[in-house]
């Protein structure tokens with residue numbers, strides 16, 4: 001596991017952080033409360049591709065930046081310190097490209113991969129439905145086999161990038177109760193979309209995709225027939241690690257703001273930071289953040305080594321996202337009433353952190369994954 005970065009790796013991390021704070025933050029100032037518009041999202045993805053965001057998981061021979069997950073995770077963490085919504089948008093997009101690389105036919109790869117890596121197309125993955133997200137097997141969206149195509153009908157909800165995506169990796173059920181994952185070109189078929197208003201991470205599009213008798217050619221399938229559930233579950237391992245990097249970025253930012261505030265603000269004739277109870281809060285925040293980092297970096301290293309890391313990815317996701325909620329909440333406490341003001345950054349960090357315990361397996365579902373790995377018994 002790599003904890004310390006080589007100088008050129010640290011430089012890459014510093015560069016993405018500099019780009020996010022000086023270029024993206026001003027650009028996104030008017031999109032703090034609503035989804036980043038599609039044209040702007042394309043532009044951001046095009047620019048970030050050069051830093052290895054959106055392109056990092058794709059090997060160089062396929063046109064990507066060919067980064068390790070460990071380094072890519074550090075880049076996402078640095079990006080999320082300033083623009084967690086952009087980091088969310090990008091890792092979901094990058095996940096779609098990685099799934100196409102792994103399982104699509106050469107024709108589909110040729111058609112979509114380069115454009116996704118370059119940001120000309122935006123990707124997403126559609127699994128969850130309103131009737132239930134945790135129980136993936138219970139999904140109702142149907143892919144009817146009609147010879148050379150599937151005909152898809154169903155409603156997907158809580159889909160990242162829903163209102164801006166050009167391509168979705170859709171998981172649906174077949175008549176024999178198997179699952180398929182299909183590459184659906186959203187520019188070629190009629191799919192109704194609706195953006196959903198939410199608590200935090202508001203620049204990151206989240207919404208519905210509704211399919212009614214949408215014909216998808218069979219060569220758009222990822223992997224074999226009936227491999228859809230396996231492909232979906234494989235994606236979760238990586239997604240859990242990368243949601244966790246966003247939690248690290250947010251929490252790191254909240255800690256830094258709190259340290260500065262505790263040094264500057266005076267009460268009872270001395271800086272807040274010179275009081276023991278404020279120091280206790282800061283110490284707890286720093287310990288939790290470092291512990292979360294170690295779990296996330298370990299999971300990323302395991303992803304790099306290619307071994308199955310269900311348990312470790314779930315541990316990282318549970319701890320890092322729940323710790324980010326506690327850390328950002330303490331950041332508000334340290335800022336007092338200013339902490340809940342929208343004129344200060346920490347209330348937004350708290351709202352964003354609160355979002356992260358839900359996607360890619362809620363805290364409870366990930367705890368059940370860990371329990372299953374420990375016991376060999378399935379409790380869900």
Ligand SMILES: Cc1cc2nc3c(=O)[nH]c(=O)nc-3n(C[C@H](O)[C@H](O)[C@H](O)COP(=O)(O)OP(=O)(O)OC[C@H]3O[C@@H](n4cnc5c(N)ncnc54)[C@H](O)[C@@H]3O)c2cc1C
Pocket residue numbers: 092124125126127128129130131132133134135157158159160161201206355358359360361362363364365379380
């Ligand atoms: C920011 C964000 C981005 C997302 N992006 C995507 C995306 O790109 N694609 C996509 O397909 N989905 C996405 N989702 C949806 C997400 O995966 C689901 O919301 C999640 O799986 C939970 O499903 P649910 O909301 O239906 O909750 P439910 O499954 O209804 O769960 C509700 C509550 O019950 C608990 N619970 C459920 N079952 C059990 C059990 N057996 N034991 C104990 N507790 C249980 C859960 O932990 C939770 O607390 C996203 C969600 C968010 C918030």
